[in-house]
Amino acid sequence: xxxxxxxxxxxxxxxxxxxxxxxxxxxxxxxxxxxxxxxxxxxxxxxxxxxxxxxxxxxxxxxxxxxxxxxxxxxxxxxxxxxxxxxxxxxxxxxxxxxxxxxxxxxxxxxxxxxxxxxxxxxxxxxxxxxxxxxxxxxxxxxxxxxxxxxxxxxxxxxxxxxxxxxxxxxxxxxxxxxxxxxxxxxxxxxxxxxxxxxxxxxxxxxxxxxxxxxxxxxxxxxxxxxxxxxxxxxxxxxxxxxxxxxxxxxxxxxxxxxxxxxxxxxxxxxxxxxxxxxxxxxxxxxxxxxxxxxxxxxxxxxxxxxxxxxxxxxxxxxxxxxxxxxxxxxxxxxxxxxxxxxxxxxxxxxxxxxxxxxxxxxxxxxx
Amino acid sequence: xxxxxxxxxxxxxxxxxxxxxxxxxxxxxxxxxxxxxxxxxxxxxxxxxxxxxxxxxxxxxxxxxxxxxxxxxxxxxxxxxxxxxxxxxxxxxxxxxxxxxxxxxxxxxxxxxxxxxxxxxxxxxxxxxxxxxxxxxxxxxxxxxxxxxxxxxxxxxxxxxxxxxxxxxxxxxxxxxxxxxxxxxxxxxxxxxxxxxxxxxxxxxxxxxxxxxxxxxxxxxxxxxxxxxxxxxxxxxxxxxxxxxxxxxxxxxxxxxxxxxxxxxxxxxxxxxxxxxxxxxxxxxxxxxxxxxxxxxxxx
Amino acid sequence: xxxxxxxxxxxxxxxxxxxxxxxxxxxxxxxxxxxxxxxxxxxxxxxxxxxxxxxxxxxxxxxxxxxxxxxxxxxxxxxxxxxxxxxxxxxxxxxxxxxxxxxxxxxxxxxxxxxxxxxxxxxxxxxxxxxxxxxxxxxxxxxxxxxxxxxxxxxxxxxxxxxxxxxxxxxxxxxxxxxxxxxxxxxxxxxxxxxxxxxxxxxxxxxxxxxxxxxxxxxxxxxxxxxxxxxxxxxxxxxxxxxxxxxxxxxxxxxxxxxxxxxxxxxxxxxxxxxxxxxxxxxxxxxxxxxxxxxxxxxxxxxxxxxxxx
Numbered sequence: 016x017x018x019x020x021x022x023x024x025x026x027x028x029x030x031x032x033x034x035x036x037x038x039x040x041x042x043x044x045x046x047x048x049x050x051x052x053x054x055x056x057x058x059x060x061x062x063x064x065x066x067x068x069x070x071x072x073x074x075x076x077x078x079x080x081x082x083x084x085x086x087x088x089x090x091x092x093x094x095x096x097x098x099x100x101x102x103x104x105x106x107x108x109x110x111x112x113x114x115x116x117x118x119x120x121x122x123x124x125x126x127x128x129x130x131x132x133x134x135x136x137x138x139x140x141x142x143x144x145x146x147x148x149x150x151x152x153x154x155x156x157x158x159x160x161x162x163x164x165x166x167x168x169x170x171x172x173x174x175x176x177x178x179x180x181x182x183x184x185x186x187x188x189x190x191x192x193x194x195x196x197x198x199x200x201x202x203x204x205x206x207x208x209x210x211x212x213x214x215x216x217x218x219x220x221x222x223x224x225x226x227x228x229x230x231x232x233x234x235x236x237x238x239x240x241x242x243x244x245x246x247x248x249x250x251x252x253x254x255x256x257x258x259x260x261x262x263x264x265x266x267x268x269x270x271x272x273x274x275x276x277x278x279x280x281x282x283x284x285x286x287x288x289x290x291x292x293x294x295x296x297x298x299x300x301x302x303x304x305x306x307x308x309x310x311x312x313x314x315x316x317x318x319x320x321x322x323x324x325x326x327x328x329x330x331x332x333x334x335x336x337x338x339x340x341x342x343x344x345x346x347x348x349x350x351x352x353x354x355x356x357x358x359x360x361x362x363x364x365x366x367x368x369x370x371x372x373x374x375x376x377x378x379x380x381x382x383x
Numbered sequence: 384x385x386x387x388x389x390x391x392x393x394x395x396x397x398x399x400x401x402x403x404x405x406x407x408x409x410x411x412x413x414x415x416x417x418x419x420x421x422x423x424x425x426x427x428x429x430x431x432x433x434x435x436x437x438x439x440x441x442x443x444x445x446x447x448x449x450x451x452x453x454x455x456x457x458x459x460x461x462x463x464x465x466x467x468x469x470x471x472x473x474x475x476x477x478x479x480x481x482x483x484x485x486x487x488x489x490x491x492x493x494x495x496x497x498x499x500x501x502x503x504x505x506x507x508x509x510x511x512x513x514x515x516x517x518x519x520x521x522x523x524x525x526x527x528x529x530x531x532x533x534x535x536x537x538x539x540x541x542x543x544x545x546x547x548x549x550x551x552x553x554x555x556x557x558x559x560x561x562x563x564x565x566x567x568x569x570x571x572x573x574x575x576x577x578x579x580x581x582x583x584x585x586x587x588x589x590x591x592x593x594x595x596x597x598x599x600x601x602x603x604x605x606x607x608x609x610x611x612x613x614x615x616x617x618x619x620x621x622x623x624x625x626x627x628x629x630x631x632x633x634x635x636x637x638x639x640x641x642x643x644x645x646x647x648x649x650x651x652x653x654x655x656x657x658x659x660x661x662x663x664x665x666x667x668x669x670x671x672x673x674x675x676x677x678x679x680x681x682x683x
Numbered sequence: 684x685x686x687x688x689x690x691x692x693x694x695x696x697x698x699x700x701x702x703x704x705x706x707x708x709x710x711x712x713x714x715x716x717x718x719x720x721x722x723x724x725x726x727x728x729x730x731x732x733x734x735x736x737x738x739x740x741x742x743x744x745x746x747x748x749x750x751x752x753x754x755x756x757x758x759x760x761x762x763x764x765x766x767x768x769x770x771x772x773x774x775x776x777x778x779x780x781x782x783x784x785x786x787x788x789x790x791x792x793x794x795x796x797x798x799x800x801x802x803x804x805x806x807x808x809x810x811x812x813x814x815x816x817x818x819x820x821x822x823x824x825x826x827x828x829x830x831x832x833x834x835x836x837x838x839x840x841x842x843x844x845x846x847x848x849x850x851x852x853x854x855x856x857x858x859x860x861x862x863x864x865x866x867x868x869x870x871x872x873x874x875x876x877x878x879x880x881x882x883x884x885x886x887x888x889x890x891x892x893x894x895x896x897x898x899x900x901x902x903x904x905x906x907x908x909x910x911x912x913x914x915x916x917x918x919x920x921x922x923x924x925x926x927x928x929x930x931x932x933x934x935x936x937x938x939x940x941x942x943x944x945x946x947x948x949x950x951x952x953x954x955x956x957x958x959x960x961x962x963x964x965x966x967x968x969x970x971x972x973x974x975x976x977x978x979x980x981x982x983x984x985x986x987x988x989x990x991x992x993x
Contacts, residue, residue, distance in 0.1 A: 067577050088583035100574035104596035113592070114582030161578075411789050418786060419803045421862070425818050426806070444831040445821055498715050505708035513712070517719040522975055523727070524923050526947045526964040530733055530742060530957065531726040554718045561715065586707045615811030617926040618944075622952060632813040636930055639817050648821065655817055659810040666809035670802060673809065677867060678874050 017076070018043040018201035019064070019169060024073035026059055033059050035225040036073070041203065041218075046195050048216035049205045052248070055222040057205045061173055064203060066090050077169055088117070090169075093162035097174040099154045101146035107157050108142040111164045128164040135194075136160050152183050159194070170202040176211065188214060209249045213237065221245045239373070243380040246300050246373060252337060254300045255347045258377065261295040270299050270374070273343045275324045275362075280342070282320040285370045297383065300373035303337065306349035308357070309364040318370040326357040340365065433457060433652035440648045460653035466638045473657045475627055476634035480614055481661075483545045483630055487552035488609040494553070495560020495605060500594055502561065503568035504576050505586065514565065520558030525618045528555075536623060543628050548620065552613045559612075560605050563676070567601035568594065600672070607669050608676040611662040631658045727968065734962040740955035751962035761963065764941040767853055768970075771860070771942070772921040776914055778861040783868025783913070788898065790869070791876045801873075805866040812863065816930025819859040820846060823931075849939040852932050856924075856940055859931060864920065868913050875906035908985075915978045922970050943967050 019041040026034040041047045049057040062068040066087035133139040176184045213233045220230040229241035240246035246254045259270040274280035324340035336356035340347045357363045374383040436451040462472040541547030579589045620630040737745040822828040823846035830843040845855035887897045925944035932940045950960030
């Protein structure tokens with residue numbers, strides 16, 4: 016049974032349609048990430064699930080109950096906000112109690128819930144402090160604690176980590192993952208950070224311009240992005256897009272484009288031949304990590320193609336080194352291990368792992 | 384010493400700069416003191432005169448160093464001086480003003496807080512337009528409302544009564560208090576309200592448990608603004624009340640106008656101070672909030 | 684297991700209670716809204732209607748068209764009143780802004796005991812125009828105030844009788860007005876100066892600009908909107924000026940310091956010419972609108988532009 020089902024959901028503010036028919040469904044215990052650039056509608060979608068925004072058209076089911084016009088408090092949900100939204104005049108304990116008091120939960124259960132959650136999140140020592148006296152990470156924990164005391168059917172997270180500094184964000188990400196593992200509640204998690212989505216979610220919905228571009232498991236989204244937007248959004252540095260033309264080499268399908276020095280580059284594809292007519296325009300998508308320095312062992316290996324390109328910029332990050340290569344009009348980013356990293360100005364011979372390459376249609380932008 | 388000598392030989396620029404700076408500092412404090420004197424003198428003169436004897440004032444003028452001291456003038460101003468044929472001093476008018484100002488301040492502030500809460504956190508279609516309409520009240524000159532109020536107060540049987548003035552000031556103050564509170568509550572994150580709604584709190588519970596505990600700064604600003612404004616108001620007081628029902632501002636004008644013969648400056652000084660004391664007290668106690676109100680009232 | 688179970692039964696659609704609940708905000712707002720609506724629109728329309736009627740001692744509703752306006756504008760006292768208003772507005776606004784700016788800039792020089800200075804310059808705002816006007820009328824009084832003091836000091840020919848001189852009484856009001864409210868301008872300017880980004884001042888210092896130049900070219904342009912805001916508020920004060928004049932000169936000597944607000948009061952409550960008084964009140968409203976409507980439109984326009992650029 017699905018814990019959350021969204022059918023053909025639409026939302027308009029005046030004449031502006033911000034959600035254009037969303038379909039999603041989360042299985043019980045699943046961790047769904049809604050990811051997309053700002054303004055893509057992901058936060059509006061979350062607010063509609065929470066009941067904080069009205070539904071223009073379509074249906075939202077929590078469990079098997081239609082909640083379109085159910086008040087937020089009666090939806091059996093809990094939410095963690097980007098700003099944490101801790102009540103500033105109340106202590107941590109009062110913050111966590113507030114919801115239970117509003118609902119008239121018996122005192123003994125209140126006490127028990129506080130004890131359970133503060134042990135779970137290790138915030139026992141903070142219970143009598145006010146939010147203003149807490150660090151960012153502590154506030155984050157308390158915000159989660161407030162959601163957890165209620166033991167709801169559905170957890171909603173609205174960019175909960177975006178106000179933390181980089182290191183803390185990684186720590187809290189791990190915490191959330193552990194917590195979800197332990198509590199096992201169905202969770203909808205909004206973020207604009209694709210790494211967060213990749214690491215946390217069991218399935219990701221990539222949103223753009225009010226539509227779900229792709230809804231699938233993280234690795235599928237990364238390996239087989241449904242369109243150019245998803246391919247470009249997921250992954251950093253972003254996938255390289257090279258406009259190219261279909262051709263055949265030795266009876267095998269290949270792509271050709273103008274590379275360094277105006278020379279035609281031809282790369283053999285790994286897909287079965289004969290799928291595309293010759294001369295068709297395509298966009299070739301190659302992730303930076305699928306470029307590597309060509310060496311003798313690679314010669315003749317299946318699925319590898321080589322090209323030569325001058326190196327324009329080299330950016331070491333320690334664990335790996337990014338390099339910008341010039342391919343005619345285009346710049347292509349490659350991700351190399353430090354020991355095979357190029358130097359600036361080098362004419363590098365690069366191997367391209369064509370088994371991982373994606374082809375997109377230039378007009379529909381879709382994966383071919 | 385050695386250091387000084389060094390700078391002297393090596394860095395004439397620095398020395399002349401520091402001398403110039405000293406002159407600048409003196410000039411700054413000099414000009415400030417001059418202005419301060421102009422601001423302080425009128426108050427000082429009135430305070431001194433309220434303790435001087437009338438004959439001495441008549442002899443040496445108003446602006447003179449006191450050569451006598453007595454508190455009779457205060458007593459007389461408070462309790463027995465005659466204003467418009469009524470010889471009870473200022474006390475009646477003082478209490479009129481108090482019974483007018485305190486309820487009007489409390490009621491208009493409470494309504495303003497509620498209105499501000501609705502207009503910032505429970506916005507509905509058209510609420511912005513309604514808010515703009517309410518704002519127009521801030522700009523209305525009192526003269527426009529004189530005849531309509533006179534008529535309405537008459538119909539309600541509140542002519543020439545302190546209660547009538549309370550009503551007038553409440554309505555007139557609504558736009559200010561609403562504006563103040565609404566602009567303050569706008570800065571309260573909407574997420575708090577959303578979180579509370581998910582937590583199961585409704586309109587009143589959110590107001591009581593979340594908004595009100597956050598409100599003391601703006602409530603103090605509003606109360607101070609309303610209190611000083613209403614206490615100091617004259618037009619409505621003089622138009623809608625007469626005789627023993629007048630607030631203290633109107634009584635002060637009557638008092639000084641009535642002083643035809645050798646003016647009793649000692650008593651009048653004390654009377655003026657009685658009229659000025661409550662707002663001054665509020666100002667000296669809550670100065671920070673008073674200034675905040677001014678700046679907020681101006682930049683809408 | 685479940686700590687706080689939701690009470691909801693799972694019915695679709697809203698119960699009557701929820702529907703009522705969503706009305707609560709509007710119900711809370713309604714009385715204030717109604718009162719404000721009456722205060723702003725009904726009262727203005729009402730007074731406008733009276734201004735078109737033949738009301739004299741009591742309101743009556745015989746329609747006389749614009750007669751009251753014609754007789755108002757034909758009245759010499761009214762022309763004195765609005766001439767005074769222009770004179771007063773000009774000097775009062777410029778004067779208190781100038782004084783306020785000087786004080787604000789001086790206080791902004793990291794002076795010691797800043798709050799002490801501010802307290803002194805701002806206290807007149809806390810007391811009423813009635814108190815201020817009364818006290819200053821004593822100071823202007825030749826027989827006991829400033830003139831008396833200076834003559835006693837030896838300059839026996841010294842003459843300072845502003846308030847009792849027909850030609851100059853208006854300046855007595857202007858000076859007192861400036862005294863009362865330059866602190867207001869100071870507070871706003873100071874808040875503005877404090878809000879200027881410190882980095883641009885540092886940048887200007889490194890560029891070698893003198894302090895005077897920094898103020899003139901860098902800081903004051905940044906706070907230009909505050910000048911406009913202060914000016915508009917002060918003009919608004921000026922148009923509504925009533926208490927100060929009532930306490931200081933009572934419109935005299937003669938009619939020399941009549942102001943529109945004084946005139947309205949006199950016509951309505953002293954002379955029993957309610958119709959014409961209402962006409963004068965409407966003229967005040969028009970004057971306010973002439974100042975405030977363009978200003979509000981400008982502010983809205985500027986905010987939109989900033990919104991677009993932001």
